[in-house]
Amino acid sequence: MSYANVSEMLANSEFLAKVEDLAKSYPEPRTALLPALHLCQAELRHVPVEFQAFIAERLGMAPAHVRGVVTFYEMYSEKQLGRYLLQVCKTLPCMLAGSEILLEHLQAKLALKPGQTSGDGRFTLITVECIACCDGGPALMVNETLHRHVTPADADRILGELE
Amino acid sequence: MAEVLKLLTRNVGKANSTNVDSYMASGGYEPLMTALHKMSPEQVLGEVKASNLKGRGGAGFPAGLKWSFLPKGKDRVKYLVCNADESEPGTFKDRLLIENDPHAILEGMILAGFATQAAGAFFYIRGEMPQGFRIFQRAVDQAYERGFLGKNILGSGFSFDVYVSRGAGAYICGEETALMNSLEGKRGEPRLKPPFPAGFGVYGQPSNINNVETYANVPLIIKNGGAWYAAIGAPSAPGPRLYGVSGHVKRPGVYELPSGVNLRELIYEHAGGILGDRPLKAVIPGGSSVPVLRADQIDVTMDPDGLKKVGTMVGSAGVIVMNDTVCMVKAMVNLMQFYAHESCGQCTPCREGTHWLKLILQRIEEGGGKPGDVDLILDVSNNIMGRTICPLGDAAAMPAIAFATQFRDEFEAHIREGRCPMAHTHMTVAV
Ligand SMILES: Cc1cc2nc3c(=O)[nH]c(=O)nc-3n(C[C@H](O)[C@H](O)[C@H](O)COP(=O)(O)O)c2cc1C
Ligand code: SF4
Ligand code: FES
Numbered sequence: 001m002s003y004a005n006v007s008e009m010l011a012n013s014e015f016l017a018k019v020e021d022l023a024k025s026y027p028e029p030r031t032a033l034l035p036a037l038h039l040c041q042a043e044l045r046h047v048p049v050e051f052q053a054f055i056a057e058r059l060g061m062a063p064a065h066v067r068g069v070v071t072f073y074e075m076y077s078e079k080q081l082g083r084y085l086l087q088v089c090k091t092l093p094c095m096l097a098g099s100e101i102l103l104e105h106l107q108a109k110l111a112l113k114p115g116q117t118s119g120d121g122r123f124t125l126i127t128v129e130c131i132a133c134c135d136g137g138p139a140l141m142v143n144e145t146l147h148r149h150v151t152p153a154d155a156d157r158i159l160g161e162l163e
Numbered sequence: 164m165a166e167v168l169k170l171l172t173r174n175v176g177k178a179n180s181t182n183v184d185s186y187m188a189s190g191g192y193e194p195l196m197t198a199l200h201k202m203s204p205e206q207v208l209g210e211v212k213a214s215n216l217k218g219r220g221g222a223g224f225p226a227g228l229k230w231s232f233l234p235k236g237k238d239r240v241k242y243l244v245c246n247a248d249e250s251e252p253g254t255f256k257d258r259l260l261i262e263n264d265p266h267a268i269l270e271g272m273i274l275a276g277f278a279t280q281a282a283g284a285f286f287y288i289r290g291e292m293p294q295g296f297r298i299f300q301r302a303v304d305q306a307y308e309r310g311f312l313g314k315n316i317l318g319s320g321f322s323f324d325v326y327v328s329r330g331a332g333a334y335i336c337g338e339e340t341a342l343m344n345s346l347e348g349k350r351g352e353p354r355l356k357p358p359f360p361a362g363f364g365v366y367g368q369p370s371n372i373n374n375v376e377t378y379a380n381v382p383l384i385i386k387n388g389g390a391w392y393a394a395i396g397a398p399s400a401p402g403p404r405l406y407g408v409s410g411h412v413k414r415p416g417v418y419e420l421p422s423g424v425n426l427r428e429l430i431y432e433h434a435g436g437i438l439g440d441r442p443l444k445a446v447i448p449g450g451s452s453v454p455v456l457r458a459d460q461i462d463v464t465m466d467p468d469g470l471k472k473v474g475t476m477v478g479s480a481g482v483i484v485m486n487d488t489v490c491m492v493k494a495m496v497n498l499m500q501f502y503a504h505e506s507c508g509q510c511t512p513c514r515e516g517t518h519w520l521k522l523i524l525q526r527i528e529e530g531g532g533k534p535g536d537v538d539l540i541l542d543v544s545n546n547i548m549g550r551t552i553c554p555l556g557d558a559a560a561m562p563a564i565a566f567a568t569q570f571r572d573e574f575e576a577h578i579r580e581g582r583c584p585m586a587h588t589h590m591t592v593a594v
Contacts, residue, residue, distance in 0.1 A: 026326050027283065028366055033348030034331055038290065059348065072350040074332030075290045087291075091252045092451060092497045093409040093483050129334060129501050130252040130451075131291045134409035134481070135416045144293040 003043055006050045015043070019058065029059050033069060037076050046080040074128070082117045082124035084162055086110075087141040091130035097137030097149070103127065105152035109159070164432050168419045170403040171379055175263040181298050183305040186266040192311055194385035195270050198277055199319035202385075207278040211381065213389025217400045219256075220246055220337075220374030221450065221479050223467060226381075232361035233279050233369050242365045243284035244346070244372040245272055247299075248330055248337035250289055252451035252501060253481030256405035257375035259417050261288065261295040264379070265302035269325065271378030273311060274385055276323045279371060283324035287342055290331040300327045334505035338553050339372045341507065352507045353553035376405055397423025397466035400477070406465065410484040411438040423466035430461065430484055441486040445570070449478025451498050452558035454565030475565070490585040491570040492577050495563065496524040502559035513556035516547040520563055532578030540567045540574075 003009035010016070018039060022032040033055065040051045047070050049063075056063040070076045088103045107113060110123055117124040133139040136148025140155065147158055174180040174189065186192070198207050212227030233241055245268065249257040260268055272284045286303070288296050303325050306312045314322045330336045333351045340354035343365050364370020380402055384392045393401050404422040406429055409415045413435030420433070426448060430436070437443050443458040448465065454475040463469040470476055485494060503517040520543055527536055544560040544567075551557070567574055576584050 026328070028347075030348035031285075031326070031328060031346055034345065035329060038329060038331065061348070065349075068350055069348065072333065073290075073330075076331060090497075091501055092494060093253050095494075095497055096410040096483070096485060096489065128291070128332075129504060130250060130254075132249045132255045132258045132289070134253055134255050134483075135407065137409065137415075141291065146294075 006044060006048045009040075009043055010050070010054055015039075019055070023058060030061065033059055033061070033066065034073070037066075037070060037073075041076055044080070045083070045085075046078060047076045048078070080117075080121075082122050084123050085141075085143055086123060086125045087128045087131070088114075088125070089129070089131050089133070089137065089139040089141075090127040091134075093130070093134035094137035094139055098151075099138035102138045102140065102150055102152065102155060105155055109156070164428060165420050165424045167433070168403045168421065170383055170419065171260065171267075171376065171405060172417075172419045173264075174267065175259060180263050181265055181302060183266060183302070183309060186264070190386070191266055191382075192270055192309075194382040195273055195277075195311060196317060198274055198385055199317055199321060204278050204280055207274060207385065210384055210389040211275075211278065214380075214384045214392035215389075215398075215401050216377065216380055216384060216392065217402075218374055219376035219380075219404070219479070221251065221452070223400060223477060226373060226377055229361070229373070230275065230279050230371055232359070233281070233371055234362075235280075237280050239369055241279060241281040241369045241371075243272060243276055243279065243281045244339075244342065244365065244370060245284060245286045245375060245378055246337060246339065246342060246372055247286060247288040247292075247295070247375050248334075248342060249292075249375070250334040250337050251479045251481060252498070253409055253447060253483040254407055254450045254479040255409070256407045256417050256480070258292060258295060259405065260375055260379050261292065262298055265299045266306070267379045267382060268299075268375055269302055269306055270311075271381035272325060273306075273316070273323055274381045275371070275373070275378060277321055280321075281323070281371070283326065285346055285365060286325060286327045287336075287346060288327070288329055289336075290329050296327065296329055303327055333507075334501075335507045335553075335555060338555065341553065342372065343370065350507075352509050353555075355552055396421030397464060397468070399468055400466050404465070404480055406433075407479075407481040408434040408484065409481070411441075411486040411489070412436065412484045413438055423464040423469065426456075426461045426463050426465050426469075426482070429465065429482065434482075434484070437484070437486050439486065441488065443484070444487045444489055445485040445491065445494075447483040447562070448480075449476050450481040451483070451501065452562060453478040454561055455569055457569050488585070490528075490583055491566060491573045492524060492528045492583065495566040496521070496528050498562060498566075499524050499559065502555070506555060506559075510551040510553075510556060512547045512550045513559070516543050516556065517559045519543055520559070527574065527577050528583060530577075530582045532574075532581070534578065536578055537567050537571055537574050540564075 052066045056066040112125040140150040216226045217223040336351040341351040345351040360370045499521040503521040508514045544563040547560040
């Protein structure tokens, strides 16, 4: 995480310049809403209401509209997620390839249920629907990195290599 | 055995295949130069119509015909959209093109823009493909540097811009009007049609949307001619096709073959046969939204006519293979959880129906099935069909009906015995 909190982020000129770039990247500024929310989610690991109000103002939308968008899409979270977001694909092709075994393993190893974040803020474990890697099932994404054909032993290695 | 093609996948696996220089080294952007300097927009459209290219996103609508629905001329600002939301369970072919050959997709988009005289295009990629997003954005930046995008492209007088945007985790945003709402910074809720995108699309402007693979075919068509393309594979839906095979096969992956390949051949020859050399039980031939087939129904061609004979569809050409260890109730629970989770909730039949299908199936799988449950599943499904704003409702109901009808005995056995008769065999690991 590069900013301590949302106020620090919103006071940072580099961050504000990135938002301005996004707002000018499309024929109409409103198209920048989803990309801007991604930016915030990546920086803070959640999208707090303070950012929602800020981006609503900048793009000329009602804060309630922005909140509706944040809550509609799976990848935005109002609660802060762990430093590593473990995304286990659970849809049919991955299930056929053993995603249940992978999920059980991760649950036991981390003592987390899907949706939970570890006490030290390191890991959030979630299940996701098909991520278009069905020939590589069971698929696991750790933040932005996709891992294919992940056995429990692979999962141990992948987690072991994280800081 | 049908020969594996290297048309759409010609650059897959090559070094630096995503770079503009290596794309150009193998003849990339030459079709665009030909079109801009030697052809009129009408001629480009004519070749695409002659090719009989059908959309690869699921519905198989003729691409040239769809382009011709846009108003002619330049009086109104028109937009194109490339649908890179790829979220249909069992579908992973667009990822291959995006991550390996972004310029082929981009060239197809620019050619389509020239043919329709559009002002620009949006590339909307699902949020869970961050690498693909960066690869495509870089391809767009390179195309601007080389003058393939922007004002007065290659001195032709034609100007065209491409904007890259990301989804954020919602299957429904693959539906064309939900995608357009998402591009406008809204919740991904489908719009009531009419008006259709050709008249009222992104920002209310006339818009055309196609799938990634559809656009990637266009440079091939302009290079080799519509007649050449129309002669490849099944005449009713010709061309090379990216078939994705997943589940219980020895070699899951994307196979580029002429459209209309035999389904048995695809599974047993190209994908190496069934995992564990076990008996085949079921195949979903075109992504999770199309009706499932039994093992005795796979001697068919993978084209609309061939699959119609066994009551199903090509869809996204994502083939999900299940061997005899799979419990059909459990497989269907998994899919109904998916649809219940992904319903946007606007229409009561879809929102409530998918939820109830999930609950009924979970109850059966857990041993609490009641006599009449299979008919209840069919009744709920039939009450979704045709009663919703967008096709997601049907996309859930069609496979539900097929599972419950094709494998009715297995559902009844669960209900009768009050347990899963296959619990001990559940799912083998394919890795
Ligand atoms: C629920 C739903 C999800 C869809 N998802 C996708 C998708 O991920 N990718 C895609 O290309 N088309 C998807 N479609 C189809 C699109 O609405 C649209 O028909 C397609 O992008 C048109 O492109 P084509 O004519 O080139 O096939 C989906 C449709 C529905 C109803
Ligand atoms: S059919 Fe389902 S997904 Fe489509 S608009 Fe209605 S509720 Fe939403
Ligand atoms: S089902 Fe897991 S990636 Fe498709």
